[in-house]
Amino acid sequence: MKAYVLFYFPLYLTVASYENRLNIKAWAEEDRPREKLIAQGRQALSNAELLAILIRSGSRDETAVALCQRLLSDFDQDLNALGKLSVGQLTRYKGIGTAKALSIVAALELGRRRQSNEIRKKRQISGSRDAFEFLSPLLCDLAHEEFVALLLNRRNKVLFTDQISVGGVSGTVVDMKKLFLHAVEQQASAMIIAHNHPSGNLRPSEADRQLTRKVKKASELLDISLLDHLIVSEEGYFSFADEGLL
Numbered sequence: 001m002k003a004y005v006l007f008y009f010p011l012y013l014t015v016a017s018y019e020n021r022l023n024i025k026a027w028a029e030e031d032r033p034r035e036k037l038i039a040q041g042r043q044a045l046s047n048a049e050l051l052a053i054l055i056r057s058g059s060r061d062e063t064a065v066a067l068c069q070r071l072l073s074d075f076d077q078d079l080n081a082l083g084k085l086s087v088g089q090l091t092r093y094k095g096i097g098t099a100k101a102l103s104i105v106a107a108l109e110l111g112r113r114r115q116s117n118e119i120r121k122k123r124q125i126s127g128s129r130d131a132f133e134f135l136s137p138l139l140c141d142l143a144h145e146e147f148v149a150l151l152l153n154r155r156n157k158v159l160f161t162d163q164i165s166v167g168g169v170s171g172t173v174v175d176m177k178k179l180f181l182h183a184v185e186q187q188a189s190a191m192i193i194a195h196n197h198p199s200g201n202l203r204p205s206e207a208d209r210q211l212t213r214k215v216k217k218a219s220e221l222l223d224i225s226l227l228d229h230l231i232v233s234e235e236g237y238f239s240f241a242d243e244g245l246l
Helices: 002-022 033-040 047-055 064-073 098-120 128-139 176-185 206-221
Strands: 146-152 158-166 190-196 225-233 236-239
Touching: 033 047, 047 064, 047 098, 128 146, 128 190, 128 225, 128 236, 146 176, 158 176, 176 206, 190 206, 206 225
Parallel strands: 190 225
Antiparallel strands: 146 158, 146 190, 225 236
């Protein structure tokens, strides 16, 4: 009996110590994400600690911070890649249920919209780089292709951002009537068309070239200048205007 007690007691301490370590409340106050944010400010926290505040708790096997570190490590610490995950994909991780997944998706989408709003304050397009920076928050995180148009006035200020079509992973169909109907309604003097390549390949296909020629021809008939056609991805962008293909 004494031998049993001697064996069991250290084992109990080991298990209790392990469970205590998983409990964030048992951490030093400066190591707890919420307390750390209050005491040191948001910039003092790592990405994993910020995510841990969102999900609030981990699982039986790991703390919220450890869970978020594991999640981020699977995507090389890339928040843009993490922002592409759906609720279903996030819930495949042990310790992340629907509520936690929704919190992560909502927070990353707010971050994307904030970035987009800051860029949109500029609103005047003076070249392909400006157009790419304006459109990047809208297109680069998508897992499918979308085709959009920037409608501009005579001073190249953005009047309207028009989503023309949504497609699949490898392509989308452009409705020319919809494209130019909105341009005429907005009394646009110029436009920039753009679409994304989820694969990251920025080389234009023959279909991309044909579409550009088609839009160019129609825009000339309506006296609306086609300034550029951009292909965008996380790798950067391809400009038909910069490459002399308009």
